[in-house]
Amino acid sequence: MKIAVYQAQQFKNQFLNKRKSRSQANHVTQVAQEVIDAVYNQGEKALRSYIKQFDGSVPNELLVSDQERERAWQQVSERTVQALQNAAENIRTFHNKQLNQSKFMQHDEQIVSGQLFQPIDRVGIYVPGGTACYPSSVLMNAIPAKIAGVAEIIMVTPARDGQEIAPILSVAADIAGVTRIYKVGGIQAIAALTYGTESIPVVDKIVGPGNAYVAAAKALVYGDVGIDMIAGPSEVAIIADDSANPKHVAADLIAQAEHDVQARTVLFTPSAQLIAATKAELATQLETLPRTSIASEAILTNGALVQVSDLTEAFDLANMLAPEHLEIQLDHALSYLSHVKHAGSVFLGHYTPESLGDYYAGPNHVLPTSGTAKFSSGLSVDDFMKKTTFLYYSQQALATAAKDIVTLAEEEQLSGHARAVTKRLEVKKNDPSG
Ligand SMILES: NC(=O)c1ccc[n+]([C@@H]2O[C@H](COP(=O)([O-])OP(=O)(O)OC[C@H]3O[C@@H](n4cnc5c(N)ncnc54)[C@H](O)[C@@H]3O)[C@@H](O)[C@H]2O)c1
Ligand SMILES: N[C@H](CO)Cc1c[nH]c[nH+]1
């Protein structure tokens, strides 16, 4: 298999610094802008016309009916329902610990300040559904929203055959507490949630991963609606040495490569032997993979096996890449956690495949991609809350602070601000309006 093998410097020059072709990025953004403008201007008519254009056919009703949601439970096996419920329980337990309470700071009897933590009223969750079906993404998006106390969770996902969504998505939505589900995906779904159409309500914030079109659309509507982050095509980087099993390394690279032809998969290792063995394993395992064409294309175009001089260099390069997922397949893996500066989520040791996090263990799988882990974090309960600060001063406390405020207001030549303080202090102490 012709997967690219790099030395560290080559990796920096040819992979790390290789930006997506501007023309490709521009094209996606241009398509996204056209679709968004049309949905903004023409609403439902444009929405349906783009569903037809990009997904083949348009469902008669975009809203998943109560009957469809009930029927879905008969169509999913007990085993699968149990697995969803177990995963949901783990995800709930992990995210419950993220819940922040409002903070009240009583400085003394004269001054109170603090922060009110309140849920967002209505959020839209995007559940990808172009080439695969992601009930796990339903749980990962909706459970933290529910824990935050969001009143309405509106889910969008493309219909499989132009009419129905997979029953497992509906069951996962019920388990996670989704209010309504609409059968629409892609750019048009993001536009509809932002500006509303006859059938789809406006939301306050849109969260969730998607392909490059979905990611571009989210970036474009940001400001008119809140967004979580740009979670695009999946990525994994693995740091390993001779203690790692090449079968496991190859399996984990393939696991993310099978998501999307644009998925990025990178191995950093000081071991030439591990590189050779992983290369051979990739070829063998890809032969029998049902999604081999997607995974092979991803590995050939966006994959890299990088020979580093030592583990320090491996961590340096991984931090520069800031991958969505970082696996540390080393002995005593926990002791390397402090070497990680930039990554969406870290998987430590020889028995912690990323699939554990993708489906089940508790941490969220909606994570920053394309290097954005340098400044952003995975989806959490906080993404569904907003913080309002508040302040109370008594008359006496204001009088104590007045001199400083007036000085600063005068420095800014904003005498109106100064007067807003001094006018209050002219009021007699026993005046009830004071
Ligand atoms: N980061 C995460 O947490 C996470 C989780 C799951 C999946 N993913 C990623 O989500 C993505 C899912 O992608 P997907 O395609 O399967 O599903 P998707 O739902 O993101 O995209 C499908 C939609 O894209 C639109 N589309 C497709 N081709 C188009 C074109 N040429 N022009 C305009 N619109 C077009 C269609 O409307 C279609 O409904 C993958 O990249 C996967 O790696 C990420
Ligand atoms: N690896 C994906 C995030 O990049 C999440 C996922 C969902 N299902 C399987 N995997």
Ligand SMILES: [Zn+2]
């Ligand atoms: Zn995955």
